[in-house]
Amino acid sequence: MEHLGMGIGWRSEIDTALDRLPGIDWVEVVAENICPGHIPDSLRRLLDRGVTVVPHGVSLGIGGAERPAPQRLAALAERVEALGAPLVTEHIAFVRAGGEMTGSPLLEAGHLLPVPRTRDSLEVLAENIRIAQDCLPVPLALENIAALVSWPDNEYSEGEFLAELVERTGVRLLIDVANLHTNHVNRGEDPAAALDALPVEAIAYVHVAGGVMRDGVWHDTHAHPVTEPVLDVLGQLCSKAVPPGVLLERDDNFPPPAELAAELDTIRRVLTRTPQAA
Amino acid sequence: MNVSASAPAGAPTANTAPAAGSAHSSAAASGTDAARQRLALAQAALLSALVAGTPVPQGFDPARVRLQTRALADKRASVTAKVAPELPRILGDGFRPSFIRYAQVNPSAGGARRDALSFARARLRAAESSGDPAGDLTRQQRCELTAWVRERTGPAPRPRGRLRRLAAAARARASVLG
Known part of the structure; x- marks a missing residue:
């Protein structure tokens, strides 16, 4: 698996700060926010400096009941080419439903929703992943999402489901340790069990993000500092295998660059304190 | 409403x-x-x-579904505030709660800009119907919100002068594309 190193989510609000942040090996951009013909100057500067840029899609809905739309896959492929990216990532989620297959209005969720972890879902998702892989010029990695709602008829644990997807399609994994923590607090799903069941060698990189507890519910806001429990899950993951890349996601309520740098240092310390660290 | x-x-x-x-x-x-x-x-x-x-x-679990509903509506409110920052400015603290009430039963109109416009229209309708808890806009808020909707839906008064007419036509095209 390609080594990525330490990265941060590229956002227009912090783009100039990224020029000065030390030790940034790579960035991830939200694919839908990038227009291939008009790469923002700050991103172009990073590319010119040799910083790897990975497009991260949010609207494909590869876990939906329909086959992935060719134009959405083509758009992702176009961004891969424009950025010279070594891989492209999306989410194990559905984002729209209804329409022709159900005879009901097509509805957009506006965000990522969990798929049921059933045999039906696995069969559909595996085929959708293969369709996507055929259309994309680089490897695809898929991310585990956080959710508040749980399907009542799950037949697999999260780790088992991810392992099945890797086994059937060879897809790579983007493991979000903040999402594992979120699902622990909100749905009682043990991150250690998920990490035990999933194939760590399939991990392309890891997401780390901050959140906040409100009324007994963990909100994965990407707008608060990264907390100890999330770093603990990262530590658990690293004790199995140090991932090829780790990326801090911050989407809002941006702190001064020095604070971001300190947060990146904290994450680096977790990576290096584990016995397997390189 | x-x-x-x-x-x-x-x-x-x-x-x-x-x-x-x-x-x-x-x-x-x-x-x-x-x-x-x-x-x-x-x-x-x-x-x-x-x-x-x-x-x-x-x-x-109905409680979980309600939480997820609320989270989706919250996300939509944030997106709306980003593409139409005039709405939170006009409605102040009332923007988010009223948008969330609206979003929980009105699916996205397709695209963030259309969503913002649909919400603004629904907000004005609510303000007009007496006894509605959302009908608490001040006179100034109603005026500004009405103007905001009108600017985006026309018909706008015909601008005088050739350059102004061209500029208005360009704006209209841009809003259709957006």
């Missing part, structure tokens, strides 16, 4: 595997089609409950 009018009347509200029996016979016909059909109905039933206010599908 007439909230039920835009909820999809034909949205499925059955349990999570309503087509399990009927789809069985066609399962052998073509690969994943039967699984896709069952998944489509299950996902549409959940999403419809989450964004259109239809009943919670069987087996789901």
Whole structure:
């Protein structure tokens, strides 16, 4: 698996700060926010400096009941080419439903929703992943999402489901340790069990993000500092295998660059304190 | 506010595997089609409950569905505030709660800008209907919100001068594309 190193989510609000942040090996951009013909100057500067840029899609809905739309896959492929990216990532989620297959209005969720972890879902998702892989010029990695709602008829644990997807399609994994923590607090799903069941060698990189507890519910806001429990899950993951890349996601309520740098240092310390660290 | 009018009347509200029996016979016909059909109905039933206010599908924890509904509406409010920052400016602290009330029963109108416009119209309708808890806009807020909607839907007064007319036409085209 390609080594990525330490990265941060590229956002227009912090783009100039990224020029000065030390030790940034790579960035991830939200694919839908990038227009291939008009790469923002700050991103172009990073590319010119040799910083790897990975497009991260949010609207494909590869876990939906329909086959992935060719134009959405083509758009992702176009961004891969424009950025010279070594891989492209999306989410194990559905984002729209209804329409022709159900005879009901097509509805957009506006965000990522969990798929049921059933045999039906696995069969559909595996085929959708293969369709996507055929259309994309680089490897695809898929991310585990956080959710508040749980399907009542799950037949697999999260780790088992991810392992099945890797086994059937060879897809790579983007493991979000903040999402594992979120699902622990909100749905009682043990991150250690998920990490035990999933194939760590399939991990392309890891997401780390901050959140906040409100009324007994963990909100994965990407707008608060990264907390100890999330770093603990990262530590658990690293004790199995140090991932090829780790990326801090911050989407809002941006702190001064020095604070971001300190947060990146904290994450680096977790990576290096584990016995397997390189 | 007439909230039920835009909820999809034909949205499925059955349990999570309503087509399990009927789809069985066609399962052998073509690969994943039967699984896709069952998944489509299950996902549409959940999403419809989450964004259109239809009943919670069987087996789901209604409290969790409410939380997820709220989270989706919250996310939509943030996106709306980003593409139409005038709305939170005009409505002040009332923007987010009123948008969330609106979003929980009105599915996205397709695209963040259209969503913002639909919300603004619904907000004005609510303000006009007496006794509605959302009808608490000040006179100034109503004026500004009405002007905001009018600017985006026309017909605008015909600008005088050739350059101004061209500029207005360009703006109109841009708003259609956006």
